[in-house]
Amino acid sequence: MRSQSQIYSRYFTYVKSFTKIPVVRTYGSTIFTLIMSVVFILFAIKPTVETILVLQKKLADSNQTLEKLIQKGNDLSLARQNYENLGQSTLSKLSSAIPDKPDLKSITQALESTSQKYNASISALQIEPQVFESSNPEALGTIAEIGFTFNTTGTYQNLISLLQDIYISSRLISIDNLSLSQLSEGSGLTMSITGKVYYLK
Numbered sequence: 001m002r003s004q005s006q007i008y009s010r011y012f013t014y015v016k017s018f019t020k021i022p023v024v025r026t027y028g029s030t031i032f033t034l035i036m037s038v039v040f041i042l043f044a045i046k047p048t049v050e051t052i053l054v055l056q057k058k059l060a061d062s063n064q065t066l067e068k069l070i071q072k073g074n075d076l077s078l079a080r081q082n083y084e085n086l087g088q089s090t091l092s093k094l095s096s097a098i099p100d101k102p103d104l105k106s107i108t109q110a111l112e113s114t115s116q117k118y119n120a121s122i123s124a125l126q127i128e129p130q131v132f133e134s135s136n137p138e139a140l141g142t143i144a145e146i147g148f149t150f151n152t153t154g155t156y157q158n159l160i161s162l163l164q165d166i167y168i169s170s171r172l173i174s175i176d177n178l179s180l181s182q183l184s185e186g187s188g189l190t191m192s193i194t195g196k197v198y199y200l201k
Contacts (some may be wrong), residue, residue: 089100097172100200103187107197111150118162120154123190145174145196152191153183159191172198 086094099106104127115122128147152162159180166173177194 026119093170096170098143098198099171100198102144102199104146106171107146107148110169111166114162114165114169115152115154115166118158120152120158120162120191122150122152124149124151126150143198143201144201145198147194147196150193150195153188154191155187156180156189159189161192163193166193172199 011023082165109125112122126149152159154162163178165174173195174197175193175195177192179192181190181192183190
């Protein structure tokens with residue numbers, strides 16, 4: 001086997017003959033300097049270019065967010081203007097439908113009075129437990145819900161009329177589930193309603 005010194009000597013012979021070329025002897029150092037300068041410049045510019053691209057992306061995202069915020073502000077301004085243009089009777093109906101407090105008493109009274117109106121007896125009226133938190137400025141104006149279960153017994157026609165009254169009640173009531181079942185004794189029916197009422201925080 002040839003020793004490493006022999007191999008290196010052979011390579012050196014090739015390089016030495018290459019350096020004897022007139023063009024290489026004249027412009028070799030200049031070309032080498034230019035190549036090294038380009039390499040260093042590329043390594044120096046690359047992080048700057050990457051930073052510029054990242055900043056441009058962030059700027060584009062910020063502009064999109066700003067446009068959305070401006071649009072949201074315009075929508076809120078228009079909504080407020082439309083709200084202020086509503087008549088007093090409409091505002092009163094809105095306040096009754098979605099009051100600015102839970103007002104659990106009005107819910108129970110409305111369901112009880114409607115049942116009495118149609119000679120239906122209440123077998124169960126349950127309001128889901130509520131946790132009323134202290135006022136949070138970020139939550140102001142948001143709609144909260146209160147779940148309830150209402151069971152009442154009566155004739156089919158009376159229960160249908162009762163259901164229609166609940167549907168057109170001044171308080172906004174959403175019915176999630178409704179079931180009718182025959183009483184074990186008599187010709188009456190039991191109607192079970194699961195629903196929600198709403199209020200503004």
